[in-house]
Amino acid sequence: MDTRNTTDRDPLFDALRAEVGRLDAPRGVEQALLQAFAQRHPPRRRWHDVFTQRGWALAGMTGAAGGVLALALAFAPQVPVPDHGARAVALLDDDNPFIALDSAERIAAEPAPRMVAADVPRTTLAALGVPLTPENAGDSVRAEMLVGADGQPLAVRLTMQ
Amino acid sequence: MTTTTATDTDLLRRMRNGAADAFAALYRRHQGPLYRFALLRCGSADTAADVVQETFMGLLTERFRFDPLRGQLQHFLFGVARNLILKSETAQQRHVVLVGPDDGDDPDNELADDAACPLARLLDHEAAEEVRRALALLAPHYRDAVILYEMHDMSYADIADICQVDIGTVRSRLSRGRAALARRLAGWRDTVRAA
Numbered sequence: 445m446d447t448r449n450t451t452d453r454d455p456l457f458d459a460l461r462a463e464v465g466r467l468d469a470p471r472g473v474e475q476a477l478l479q480a481f482a483q484r485h486p487p488r489r490r491w492h493d494v495f496t497q498r499g500w501a502l503a504g505m506t507g508a509a510g511g512v513l514a515l516a517l518a519f520a521p522q523v524p525v526p527d528h529g530a531r532a533v534a535l536l537d538d539d540n541p542f543i544a545l546d547s548a549e550r551i552a553a554e555p556a557p558r559m560v561a562a563d564v565p566r567t568t569l570a571a572l573g574v575p576l577t578p579e580n581a582g583d584s585v586r587a588e589m590l591v592g593a594d595g596q597p598l599a600v601r602l603t604m605q
Numbered sequence: 606m607t608t609t610t611a612t613d614t615d616l617l618r619r620m621r622n623g624a625a626d627a628f629a630a631l632y633r634r635h636q637g638p639l640y641r642f643a644l645l646r647c648g649s650a651d652t653a654a655d656v657v658q659e660t661f662m663g664l665l666t667e668r669f670r671f672d673p674l675r676g677q678l679q680h681f682l683f684g685v686a687r688n689l690i691l692k693s694e695t696a697q698q699r700h701v702v703l704v705g706p707d708d709g710d711d712p713d714n715e716l717a718d719d720a721a722c723p724l725a726r727l728l729d730h731e732a733a734e735e736v737r738r739a740l741a742l743l744a745p746h747y748r749d750a751v752i753l754y755e756m757h758d759m760s761y762a763d764i765a766d767i768c769q770v771d772i773g774t775v776r777s778r779l780s781r782g783r784a785a786l787a788r789r790l791a792g793w794r795d796t797v798r799a800a
Contacts, residue, residue: 453754453755453758454755454783456736456786456790457736457755457756458732459732459733459736460645460732460733460736460737460740460756461755461756462733463733464641464644464645464733464756465641467637467640467641467644468636468637468640469636469637469639469640469653469654469657469658470650470654472654473636473654473657473658473661474629474632474633474636476658477628477632477658477661477662477665478625478628478629480662480665481625481628481665482625484665484666485623485625
């Protein structure tokens, strides 16, 4: 087998080793190769690059407003629905219609729906498209959510106060 | 404190996933030895640079596909560079024959021609220059073995892997190459001793 060790190197080559040992490929080679690499692997756009800074601000505001609304609804006192027969009508009741979050069949088949309501400052809902003017900036909006027995939201309605 | 050095395989995997820094690290790790081998092997700085560039370009484009299960990346790169040099020499010899078939020179002497060898300008040390000159006169298959053994500190097995020959062949090529070198350098040694 190979019994190579470093002591049997020919001293004749010492000078050549010293001379050649400090040589490297010209820098142009590395530059050409890195350019070729960049062409072959163009930088990929990451998913979060598709949003502009303004888009991120809007998304943040919307998320924050949604979070406030969800918290308000979670801690709001529950208003029991007085009559089960009224559940289908509830979607069209009052001034503003409910917005269905599930299919009509699913809502109609719900045996024990509950209504959860909360007053939310209008300013926090501006990002969701609720109109906001200097005059009504201090108002609140009544948010009502129809919730199924399993806790799944069925429909939602915002009532201006 | 611990230091972590990425292996060639890690860098290669990252390079194939598009990490430019991994490719640059691989290049910087291997370009020096590869360039020096090519420079001594073919005697031209320009050709050596071309060989290094083509070797790494082949790695990048996967024209030369490296399988980590079949050996070290360094050996693979040396093997590719050697094949590229052989290919270049074959083309060069064909060109020489077409231009001047009656020149009558020993083909090996072409490699030793200082005017055609920019490496001569890089080496100012007399001893180094003498050895380089003698090395350039060796037959290419002896030169491979001698350069890899003496200049790159490679084992017989490493050289066998790079040159795709068995270890016995490496041993005999190395022995004959060194003997030829000793003969060619005998005159110069005598002069040095006399001085």
